[in-house]
Amino acid sequence: MTKQDRAVRTRLALIRSAAGQFEARGYVQASLAEISAGAGVSSGALHFHFANKAAVAEAVEHAAARALRRAAARGRDGDGCALQRLVDVTHQVARLLCADSVVRAGLRLNAEAAAGRVRDLRREWRECVDDLLAEAERQGELAAGVPPHRTGAVVLAATTGIEVLAREDHGWLARPSLTDLWQLLLPSLAAPHLAGALDPAGTRPGHVDADHAETGLSLANTL
Amino acid sequence: MTKQDRAVRTRLALIRSAAGQFEARGYVQASLAEISAGAGVSSGALHFHFANKAAVAEAVEHAAARALRRAAARGRDGDGCALQRLVDVTHQVARLLCADSVVRAGLRLNAEAAAGRVRDLRREWRECVDDLLAEAERQGELAAGVPPHRTGAVVLAATTGIEVLAREDHGWLARPSLTDLWQLLLPSLAAPHLAGALDPAGTRPGHVDADHAETGLSLANTL
Numbered sequence: 001m002t003k004q005d006r007a008v009r010t011r012l013a014l015i016r017s018a019a020g021q022f023e024a025r026g027y028v029q030a031s032l033a034e035i036s037a038g039a040g041v042s043s044g045a046l047h048f049h050f051a052n053k054a055a056v057a058e059a060v061e062h063a064a065a066r067a068l069r070r071a072a073a074r075g076r077d078g079d080g081c082a083l084q085r086l087v088d089v090t091h092q093v094a095r096l097l098c099a100d101s102v103v104r105a106g107l108r109l110n111a112e113a114a115a116g117r118v119r120d121l122r123r124e125w126r127e128c129v130d131d132l133l134a135e136a137e138r139q140g141e142l143a144a145g146v147p148p149h150r151t152g153a154v155v156l157a158a159t160t161g162i163e164v165l166a167r168e169d170h171g172w173l174a175r176p177s178l179t180d181l182w183q184l185l186l187p188s189l190a191a192p193h194l195a196g197a198l199d200p201a202g203t204r205p206g207h208v209d210a211d212h213a214e215t216g217l218s219l220a221n222t223l
Numbered sequence: 224m225t226k227q228d229r230a231v232r233t234r235l236a237l238i239r240s241a242a243g244q245f246e247a248r249g250y251v252q253a254s255l256a257e258i259s260a261g262a263g264v265s266s267g268a269l270h271f272h273f274a275n276k277a278a279v280a281e282a283v284e285h286a287a288a289r290a291l292r293r294a295a296a297r298g299r300d301g302d303g304c305a306l307q308r309l310v311d312v313t314h315q316v317a318r319l320l321c322a323d324s325v326v327r328a329g330l331r332l333n334a335e336a337a338a339g340r341v342r343d344l345r346r347e348w349r350e351c352v353d354d355l356l357a358e359a360e361r362q363g364e365l366a367a368g369v370p371p372h373r374t375g376a377v378v379l380a381a382t383t384g385i386e387v388l389a390r391e392d393h394g395w396l397a398r399p400s401l402t403d404l405w406q407l408l409l410p411s412l413a414a415p416h417l418a419g420a421l422d423p424a425g426t427r428p429g430h431v432d433a434d435h436a437e438t439g440l441s442l443a444n445t446l
Contacts, residue, residue, distance in 0.1 A: 028251060122388075150403045154381065157400065161384030165345075177380065180373045184411040 011049050013039035015063060018056040019105035023167075027057060027109060057109050064106020065121055071096050072128040082135035083142070083190055084198050087182050089128065090159055091175065091202035097163065098173040108167065122160065129155045143191050151189060175201060234272050236262035238286060241279045242328035246390075250280060250332060280332050287329020288344055294319050295351040305358035306365070306413055307421050310405050312351065313382055314398065314425035320386065321396040331390065349379045366414050374412060398424060 001009075017038030021030040032053055036046040050056045075089025097104050110121045133148035133155075142148065158181050166172035182200035190198055224232075240261030244253035255276055259269040273279045298312025320327050333344045356371035356378075365371065381404050389395035405423030413421055 146407075150399070151407065153400060154404050154407055157384035157388060157395070157404065158377065158381040159384070160387055161380035161382070164383055164387050165380060172380070176373065177376055181377050181380065184369075184374065184377055185407050188407040188410045 007049075010039070010041055010045055011059075013041065014046055014049055014056065015059050015102060019060050019102040022057065022060065022105040022109060023101055027053070027112070032056075060102055061106040061109045061119070064103045064110070065119060067096060067100065067103050068093065068107065068121060069124065072125065076128055076131055081141060081194070081198070082132050082139055083186070083194065084203055086129065086132040086136070086155070087178075087186075087198065087200060088202045088204050089132070090155075090178050090182075092204065093125075093159075094162070094173045094175075094178055097166065098170060104167075107163065122156070125159070126152060126156045129159075141191055141194055143189060146189055154185070178202075230272075233262065233264055233268055234282075236264065237269055237272055237279065238282050239325060242283050242325040245280065245283065245328040245332060246324055250276075250335070255279075283325055284329040284332045284342070287326045287333070288342060290319060290323065290326050291316065291330065291344060292347065295348065299351055299354055304364060304417070304421070305355050305362055306409075306417065307426055309352065309355040309359070309378070310401075310409075310421065310423060311425045311427050312355070313378075313401050313405075315427065316348075316382075317385070317396045317398075317401055320389065321393060327390075330386065345379070345383065348382070349375060352378045352382075364414055364417060366412060369412055377408070401425075 014035060018030070018035045020038060021035050030053065032046060033043060035053075035056060036043045039046070046056075050059065071092045072089060075085050075092060078085050078088075097107070107121055110119065130149060130152040133142070133152050136142050137146075137148045142151075159178075162172050162177050162181075171177075179201045182198075186198050186200055187195070237258060241253070241258045243261060244258050253276065255269060256266060258279060259266045262269070269279075273282065294315045295312060298308050298315060301308050301311075320330070330344055333342065353372060353375040356365070356375050359365050360369075360371050365374075382401075385395050385400050385404075394400075402424045405421075409421050409423055410418070
């Protein structure tokens with residue numbers, strides 16, 4: 001392994017260790033000593049990569065943002081029924097959160113930071129949801145009288161609630177919660193010709209390992 | 224005003240000031256000096272009522288719990304259609320949160336405290352939702368194939384999301400968010416004979432002032 005490879009691996013290990021600490025103890029309680037110990041490196045090695053705790057948190061948040069944007073883009077830019085892609089992208093994001101502590105910790109750090117930040121992942125998620133609902137409306141996939149923007153607010157509220165509840169109990173990210181949500185929402189949302197054609201459990205099988213590998217890749221890309 | 228009345232008023236003023244500080248700056252950043260200044264009393268007066276910041280937070284949380292339990296009990300113990308009472312109680316809790324910073328701050332302090340606490344307001348809310356859905360099932364108000372417990376999880380997720388999003392933007396607690404949610408959920412939830420008979424906007428007109436006065440009362444009762 002070259003010196004550069006080792007540096008990349010150390011940085012990744014520090015980001016993963018920090019995510020675990022932030023998730024378990026919160027940003028304020030997390031200590032740099034435990035982050036470096038968790039990554040199996042000296043505190044000198046930590047300080048070679050990161051000036052302080054805020055810099056480690058920024059790296060965790062940045063990695064999470066990349067992974068989440070990638071998952072959202074896959075859903076948004078696909079083809080076929082937009083309403084089904086909306087269902088699918090919620091399941092994909094939940095799988096990503098379920099599989100990867102860096103994504104969970106980074107999303108939480110972002111949400112807890114003061115308002116008015118440049119990078120607002122909830123706002124980006126809302127845009128992804130709204131884009132897919134607007135596309136569904138253009139394609140005649142929505143039932144009469146369903147306002148896309150107000151429906152986007154309901155989807156944002158429900159998915160935000162699942163993410164927040166999952167901080168205490170990861171079971172909320174498992175497939176049934178989202179499937180139950182879509183099972184109740186889709187009959188009101190979908191145009192009659194789509195009745196029965198949409199799958200509330202999502203149409204793309206879970207690729208937790210692939211998602212996880214991709215997050216690793218996106219982490220490497222942040223270096 | 225008797226000496227005792229003055230003490231009651233000072234304690235209430237401190238609880239309101241603390242709630243404002245916790246809401247605006249978070250528990251960690253809030254300072255006792257600003258809490259006493261906000262209540263218009265000396266720091267000596269604050270320490271007469273509360274040993275430390277944790278004790279003020281406990282009083283805020285306790286007051287919020289009483290007000291929320293009262294609102295939930297009003298919904299749970301009413302009569303008539305249980306599904307409509309579930310819709311109504313969500314609107315009542317939202318109005319309470321909208322009107323009263325003590326309830327907002329107390330609920331948030333409770334949610335952010337470590338897991339495994341004796342007083343878990345989200346768990347109590349889930350029980351209220353589940354009780355009303357179970358009653359709705361017993362009364363034949365649910366559509367065939369709607370599992371009450373899994374539906375309760377969806378309602379908990381959506382209402383938790385609204386509460387969390389409202390921390391940044393109180394507009395989430397205004398009536399349309401919940402009305403939109405119920406407008407989408409009720410057609411799937413309700414038995415066919417109730418179609419059109421349920422009001423997603425709630426059947427009890429808002430009594431924000433009354434709710435607010437009651438919270439004041441419940442605060443006084445905590446003394």
